[in-house]
Amino acid sequence: MEAIILAGGKAERLGDAAGGRPKSLVPIAGKALAAYQVGRLARAGVERVIISCAAEQGKLFAAELSGLGPEIVCAEEPKRLGRGGGIKFAARQRREPGDVLALNGDELVDVDFAALIARHRQTGAAATVAVARPASPFGVVELDDDDLISGFSEGGRIPYWVNCGVYALSAETIERFPDQGDHESTTFPELAAEGRLRAYRHEGLWLTVNTPKELRRAQQHVSAHPEWLDG
Secondary structure, eight states: OEEEEEOOOOOTTTGGGGTTSOGGGOEETTEEHHHHHHHHHHHTTOOEEEEEEETTOHHHHHHHHTTSSSEEEEEEESSOOHHHHHHHHHHTTOOSOSOEEEEESSEEEOOOHHHHHHHHHHHTOSEEEEEEOOBOSSOEEEEOTTOOEEEEEOOOBOSSOEEEEEEEEOHHHHHHSOSSSOGGGTHHHHHHHTTOEEEEEEOSOEEEOOSHHHHHHHHHHHHHOGGGGOO
16 A cells, blocks of 8 residues: 655745744654654555655655655655646656555644545545544634624534545546646546545544644644654
8 A cells, every 4th residue: 555645835834933844844742744644654554655745855754754664755846746746746656556545744634544545445436535624713602683692612613524635546536637736626626527536524633734823733732642653
């Protein structure tokens, strides 16, 4: 089993908090952010992980992510290819035919990768997208029928499903990805129109790490859940 991790983010919004490192290598509790996903992939049986990264960053990623179980192979993009182009470019480094997992390297997410692949193969989909209902960033104002405010509460989860950037992909689907650009605005709508795109509902953790505030939240989560440090 192989997986592709998209790791070309520049950490621009993280600013000084990134310490000049690529976003996927920003440390969380002493480990690179992407290392948590490599560890989870290893526990799901993935033996080879291809890192799609920016030019001249391959050695840095290999040094940071080696020794976690899977073989680490870096595919340095000659130019910024976008997410769909990055996956397609990295897929040229694959050794095995068939399905592959693909995910972002700059998030903390506990998707059950084995269950995702099983769902993908069971349905025969061309691609299966992990979807989640993230926490609302807003609090709730409670109103009565006369618009009298009766209280305030946490927002809870949003009521609709969104793409959390984790996929199970067939080889055919990857070939249909653009050489440069985003698959979510090209290939995925085509597959949906053909009735060949499926969802896998993820109810667990999904933390994006794009800002210093989100970085602190990720740090706090790992500190409170030391099992993330295992593997």
